[in-house]
Amino acid sequence: MMELNNKKPILSIQHLHRNFQMGEETVHALRGVSYDIYPGEFVTIMGASGSGKTTMLNILGCMDRPSSGHYILDNEPVENLKRDALARIRSKKIGFVFQSYNLLSRTTAIENVELPLLYNSEISSEERKARAVAALELVGLAGRMDHMPNQLSGGQQQRVAIARALVNDPVIILADEATGNLDTRTSYEIMMIFQNLNKQGKTIAFVTHEPDIAAFSSRTITLRDGLLKKDYYNNHVLSAEQALKNLPPPELDLADGGDE
Amino acid sequence: MSPITLIKIALRALLRNRMRTFLSVLGIVIGVAAVITMVAMGEGSKKSIRDQMTSMGTNAITIMPNSSRRGPVQLDASGSTETLEEADIFALRKKAVFIKEVSPVVTANGQAVVGNNNWPVSLTGISAEYLKIRNYEMEDGIMFDDQIDRMAKVCVIGQTVVNNLFPEGDPIGKTIRYKNIPLKVIGTLKPKGSSGFGQDQDDVIFTPYQTVMKRFNANTEIRTIYANSIGEGYAEQATNEVLEILKERRNWTKPTEPFRVRTQEEMIQMVTSTSELLSIVLTAIAGISLFVGGIGIMNIMYVSVTERTKEIGLRMAIGARGKDILLQFLFESVIISLLGGLVGILLGILSAQGVKLFLNWPMSVSFTSVIVSFLVCFATGVFFGWYPAKKASRLDPIEALRFE
Ligand SMILES: Nc1ncnc2c1ncn2[C@@H]1O[C@H](COP(=O)(O)OP(=O)(O)O)[C@@H](O)[C@H]1O
Numbered sequence: 172m173m174e175l176n177n178k179k180p181i182l183s184i185q186h187l188h189r190n191f192q193m194g195e196e197t198v199h200a201l202r203g204v205s206y207d208i209y210p211g212e213f214v215t216i217m218g219a220s221g222s223g224k225t226t227m228l229n230i231l232g233c234m235d236r237p238s239s240g241h242y243i244l245d246n247e248p249v250e251n252l253k254r255d256a257l258a259r260i261r262s263k264k265i266g267f268v269f270q271s272y273n274l275l276s277r278t279t280a281i282e283n284v285e286l287p288l289l290y291n292s293e294i295s296s297e298e299r300k301a302r303a304v305a306a307l308e309l310v311g312l313a314g315r316m317d318h319m320p321n322q323l324s325g326g327q328q329q330r331v332a333i334a335r336a337l338v339n340d341p342v343i344i345l346a347d348e349a350t351g352n353l354d355t356r357t358s359y360e361i362m363m364i365f366q367n368l369n370k371q372g373k374t375i376a377f378v379t380h381e382p383d384i385a386a387f388s389s390r391t392i393t394l395r396d397g398l399l400k401k402d403y404y405n406n407h408v409l410s411a412e413q414a415l416k417n418l419p420p421p422e423l424d425l426a427d428g429g430d431e
Numbered sequence: 432m433s434p435i436t437l438i439k440i441a442l443r444a445l446l447r448n449r450m451r452t453f454l455s456v457l458g459i460v461i462g463v464a465a466v467i468t469m470v471a472m473g474e475g476s477k478k479s480i481r482d483q484m485t486s487m488g489t490n491a492i493t494i495m496p497n498s499s500r501r502g503p504v505q506l507d508a509s510g511s512t513e514t515l516e517e518a519d520i521f522a523l524r525k526k527a528v529f530i531k532e533v534s535p536v537v538t539a540n541g542q543a544v545v546g547n548n549n550w551p552v553s554l555t556g557i558s559a560e561y562l563k564i565r566n567y568e569m570e571d572g573i574m575f576d577d578q579i580d581r582m583a584k585v586c587v588i589g590q591t592v593v594n595n596l597f598p599e600g601d602p603i604g605k606t607i608r609y610k611n612i613p614l615k616v617i618g619t620l621k622p623k624g625s626s627g628f629g630q631d632q633d634d635v636i637f638t639p640y641q642t643v644m645k646r647f648n649a650n651t652e653i654r655t656i657y658a659n660s661i662g663e664g665y666a667e668q669a670t671n672e673v674l675e676i677l678k679e680r681r682n683w684t685k686p687t688e689p690f691r692v693r694t695q696e697e698m699i700q701m702v703t704s705t706s707e708l709l710s711i712v713l714t715a716i717a718g719i720s721l722f723v724g725g726i727g728i729m730n731i732m733y734v735s736v737t738e739r740t741k742e743i744g745l746r747m748a749i750g751a752r753g754k755d756i757l758l759q760f761l762f763e764s765v766i767i768s769l770l771g772g773l774v775g776i777l778l779g780i781l782s783a784q785g786v787k788l789f790l791n792w793p794m795s796v797s798f799t800s801v802i803v804s805f806l807v808c809f810a811t812g813v814f815f816g817w818y819p820a821k822k823a824s825r826l827d828p829i830e831a832l833r834f835e
């Protein structure tokens with residue numbers, strides 16, 4: 172339905188291949204994947220373990236280069252860029268959220284969020300601070316700015332990581348199994364944040380292997396053995412906020428022994 | 432990334448592992464402290480030798496017969512072919528333009544006796560100019576004039592002699608018996624301390640040279656002539672001139688030199704060059720310990736890079752370039768070695784003071800050694816931090832993030 176708009180894609184990949192040389196053997200992790208993502212889309216990427224999701228997301232995030240094929244991000248071909256140029260793109264246009272949060276230990280929430288802006292010399296320290304505060308408020312952690320990661324729950328840590336991915340105002344947020352380490356309730360809370368960001372216009376590509384998570388997105392791309400198997404537009408996007416309300420109360424969750 | 436941010440990151444990383452940081456800079460600390468202390472030792476002894484020799488008169492020149500014998504002959508002229516005589520003194524005073532003052536030195540040996548006190552000290556026969564040549568100053572009384580009272584039985588004495596022969600003080604006007612000849616004390620000298628050769632320059636009895644020649648030695652031979660050049664830098668001209676005048680008087684035609692002329696400048700160079708060599712050896716040893724310290728830094732930086740592989744991966748994932756990571760670790764290694772250097776400098780200054788205080792060794796902490804140590808530490812940080820930092824900057828972000 173997004174194609175109906177006359178917008179240009181924010182991200183476009185064509186015939187993307189990625190091979191890994193393992194001694195004698197060549198692993199074909201991606202075997203020719205093509206699709207476009209348009210501004211404002213919330214795309215989930217699904218597929219069995221080993222289907223190539225992470226490999227693809229790493230290329231989309233400019234952390235890796237395709238063996239062949241084309242990748243245009245924000246109207247700029249990036250498949251042949253050198254290391255430093257890719258780092259500039261990551262710094263300015265990409266926000267990454269990882270499964271294991273990857274916060275710097277013994278570093279406060281706000282300092283963790285400021286981190287990406289340290290590598291952008293155009294941003295003053297005042298602006299850096301202001302943006303980090305705003306991002307933390309957006310993920311509901313206004314009161315936890317000076318907490319260290321080990322003083323925060325898993326869900327809170329992931330929210331700090333989301334704030335970190337937001338702070339450079341990227342053209343797309345990429346998340347690799349961002350709810351993979353979290354229980355159902357916390358996962359839904361995180362999805363609620365992603366849905367809110369999407370409502371504010373953020374483009375999101377979210378890797379998951381859980382169908383109930385995919386149900387919160389407007390489009391689901393399914394990979395199998397390095398090929399695009401299905402590209403599905405979801406007309407009945409579930410509200411994470413609603414789903415959260417429908418969950419049994421947290422006390423019962425605990426009595427069940429939790430979901431972790 | 433701004434330098435301030437880089438310094439903050441580095442300090443935080445170093446403070447996180449205080450003990451490890453401390454242990455890894457220990458090599459640098461000890462190396463620098465050793466450099467500072469050893470250079471202070473070398474400089475100190477050089478300075479004190481120079482000071483002492485200056486107190487003997489920097490422009491002093493000694494003239495002695497050139498012995499035909501080989502070996503150590505400074506004080507033994509019995510085998511010499513030529514001797515110095517009073518006429519040489521007059522000739523030098525009259526003709527030499529590069530020479531300011533001239534004095535013969537003739538000595539007699541024995542005991543000085545005052546009442547029940549006796550004191551073994553040699554009797555030194557000189558002319559009044561000797562005081563100026565050797566930087567002696569009068570404390571009390573007057574100096575004799577060797578031309579007016581040529582054979583007078585008078586003397587001027589140094590502080591050590593005063594202390595030993597006149598413990599109750601006030602020696603002026605009293606009489607010292609030297610080999611049963613009474614010498615009246617007409618003056619005392621200000622204390623001068625010991626010379627660079629460990630001689631007590633205050634343990635002296637001066638009397639007119641004619642007195643020693645005629646009354647004690649019964650010959651007119653002069654063992655040594657002391658003179659001083661007109662100023663610093665004239666030592667060589669003065670030497671040549673002295674030899675010229677002495678040879679001219681004797682119509683000397685042989686190719687060998689009849690006399691040996693030695694300047695104080697030569698002596699200073701001779702003594703300080705040995706301590707310079709000592710300085711070089713000490714500094715080399717200290718340099719090696721700094722090098723070993725640098726290897727300690729390199730080791731700890733490799734550990735730090737490996738430990739923080741995941742952090743490096745994350746920083747790269749969110750936009751850090753290889754250069755940013757390189758600088759981060761380079762700053763860390765430079766700061767750690769500068770910290771070590773700073774502590775080492777403080778420790779070095781402290782231990783220099785300690786050596787001065789407890790071992791009584793003359794110490795002079797040289798500003799240059801402090802600056803050089805600091806620069807060397809900076810270079811050590813860059814040099815030994817470079818490879819670990821380069822390794823960190825070349826990591827692949829995906830691989831690094833996967834590191835556990
Ligand atoms: N660095 C690598 N070296 C070799 N093989 C790799 C590498 N990364 C991924 N692969 C292989 O590529 C395939 C896809 O992996 P991945 O993208 O991680 O799958 P997913 O994230 O969907 O589980 C797997 O077979 C995996 O073993």
Ligand SMILES: [Mg+2]
Pocket residue numbers: 224225226
């Ligand atoms: Mg994966």
